[in-house]
Amino acid sequence: MSGDAGWILPADKPAGVSSHDMVSRARRALGVRRIGHAGTLDPFATGLLLLLVGRATRLARYFVELPKTYEAVARLGWTSSTGDPEGELVQTGRVSEPLVLPLGEISQRPPAYSAVKVDGERAYARARRGEAVETRERVVTVFESALLWRKEDQAGLRFVCSSGTYVRSLVADLGDAYCVSLRRLAIGPFATGEGAWSGEGDAESGLLDVGVAWGRFGTVVELAGADEERAIASGRPIEARGIEGPVMLVGAGGDAYAVARERDGALRVEVGLRGGV
16 A cells, blocks of 8 residues: 555445444455544445545545435335334325425434434434434435336435435435435445445455545646645645635645645645644
């Protein structure tokens, strides 16, 4: 392994495994302790998990913000206490017809059995103790929604949505329904069908240099020589380029130095990738 600035490892999480479990597996497979992820998947769900390796963990917020693409199977006329097959299931027979799929900005309340924190504690921990849990509403965006198929009491659904959207809640809000299965197909430009690591065997071959990964969705700017490289490596601002939003700054050899943003007439470092632990 090489690349001091870190790597991105797209992984295809199987069912029954937590996101934390995938991080632990990657640590063993790569021999690297510092690994995180950009967006949790529930244990019952499958699909893409972006693992951030080494100094790339500093960039979690940028990767977390990317839109997500999901396919779900909804069971209609049933409710689940958790919104998935692991909860208490009740058949009601009530089905909203026609199914009205969400689109655009919506107000959503995360499920009680979710990882959001309520008074400093994960909501699911409180719910599992039998406590009443009320999560705060949030505004999320559903960019695309589609009914893929319909058979008896089940329906296949596809959603492209903003970060922080709970698909279990999108399904529950269809009426009496819960999520039988859920698969995350993509996070921004990263997809499961591109050789994502399975959680077993060789992981190193799936690593993407953090600068290359950033270039799939963001702007990459090459630094103008050694003076700018030294300035950015020490956290000093450099000449503005007239670019809005965060940019990845790389050296002449393509090595990532930092994520920066233009402010007060200069490019200023937001997250450094050259030094520290």
